[in-house]
Amino acid sequence: MTTSPDxxxxxxxxxxxxxxxxxxxxxxxxxxxxxxxxxxxxxxxRAKELGIAETRINAAGCLxxxxxxxxxxIYPEGVWYTYRDAADIDEILEVHVKGGGRVAxxxxxxxxxxxxx
Amino acid sequence: MTTSPDxxxxxxxxxxxxxxxxxxxxxxxxxxxxxxxxxxxxxxxRAKELGIAETRINAAGCLxxxxxxxxxxIYPEGVWYTYRDAADIDEILEVHVKGGGRVAxxxxxxxxxxxxx
Numbered sequence: 001m002t003t004s005p006d007x008x009x010x011x012x013x014x015x016x017x018x019x020x021x022x023x024x025x026x027x028x029x030x031x032x033x034x035x036x037x038x039x040x041x042x043x044x045x046r047a048k049e050l051g052i053a054e055t056r057i058n059a060a061g062c063l064x065x066x067x068x069x070x071x072x073x074i075y076p077e078g079v080w081y082t083y084r085d086a087a088d089i090d091e092i093l094e095v096h097v098k099g100g101g102r103v104a105x106x107x108x109x110x111x112x113x114x115x116x117x
Numbered sequence: 118m119t120t121s122p123d124x125x126x127x128x129x130x131x132x133x134x135x136x137x138x139x140x141x142x143x144x145x146x147x148x149x150x151x152x153x154x155x156x157x158x159x160x161x162x163r164a165k166e167l168g169i170a171e172t173r174i175n176a177a178g179c180l181x182x183x184x185x186x187x188x189x190x191i192y193p194e195g196v197w198y199t200y201r202d203a204a205d206i207d208e209i210l211e212v213h214v215k216g217g218g219r220v221a222x223x224x225x226x227x228x229x230x231x232x233x234x
Contacts, residue, residue: 006219007227009195016133016177060133061176075192078126102123110124 009076013052013097016060017043017072028066028114034084036070043089052098067114080108126193130169130214133177134160134189145183145231151201153187160206169215184231197225 017040022030037059044057065071065080073080074096081092081103088106095101134157139147154176161174182188182197190197191213198209198220205223212218 004219004221006194006196007224010182010190010197010225010227010230011195014190014192014195016175019178056181058133058180059178061136063175064173065127073127073131075131076195077123078128078131078193079123080127102121104121107124108127110127113127 009054011056012054013056014075015043015055015057015072015097016063016075017057018061018063018066018069019059020062020066022066029069030062030066031069031071034070039070039083039086039089040072042086043093046086046089046093047097050093050098052093055097065108065113068108068112071108081106082108126171128173129171130173131192132160132172132174132189132214133180133192134174135178135180135183135186136176137179137183139183146186147179147183148186148188151187156187156200156203156206157189159203160210163203163206164210164214167210167215169210172214182225182230185225185229188225198223199225
């Protein structure tokens with residue numbers, strides 16, 4: 001059996017920011033109560049201002065790492081970040097998305113998960 | 118400068134289904150008016166039933182390929198699909214997510230985009 005190679009990527013960098021909202025009483029909390037919607041909007045505008053092409057700063061539903069939120073994941077590399085403010089977003093855009101590097105201090109590790117029942 | 122290797126993937130297969138909703142009069146339409154929310158919920162339940170592990174069937178905001186929707190993208194491979202019904206979802210789950218193959222008849226190509234103003 002031969003298979004064709006996959007088409008070239010549609011986006012060079014596809015960022016998904018969790019913007020999920022839960023009721024305030026929910027024990028896991030949610031990214032949106034920690035400002036993820038505003039910060040995702042900021043990232044989208046800032047990426048454009050920086051002239052970063054072939055990139056999409058997407059909203060996403062719950063990424064299921066709520067306790068470490070706000071969270072984002074950048075594909076195709078599959079690197080996850082937590083972030084708090086515009087300065088964190090700027091650093092992720094400059095160092096990772098534009099520069100191809102990593103912002104080690106904000107990266108989530110695979111061990112950072114919450115066991116499900 | 119040395120850089121550490123990226124952490125191992127948190128999900129082996131991370132599926133993002135656009136569930137964006139636009140007003141009915143919008144010229145681009147939207148994935149949700151074509152049933153994407155129900156189909157994403159179906160895919161989530163079905164993946165669990167099939168015992169597909171380390172996979173997340175995520176909701177996403179607008180993926181910006183509305184005219185070919187409902188659309189999904191599967192990372193890290195970055196393969197895009199259009200789908201219409203539960204049979205399409207079953208095939209994507211069995212052949213691509215579980216089997217590591219491709220469902221050629223449903224794949225979107227990079228040329229399938231709508232030029233922005």
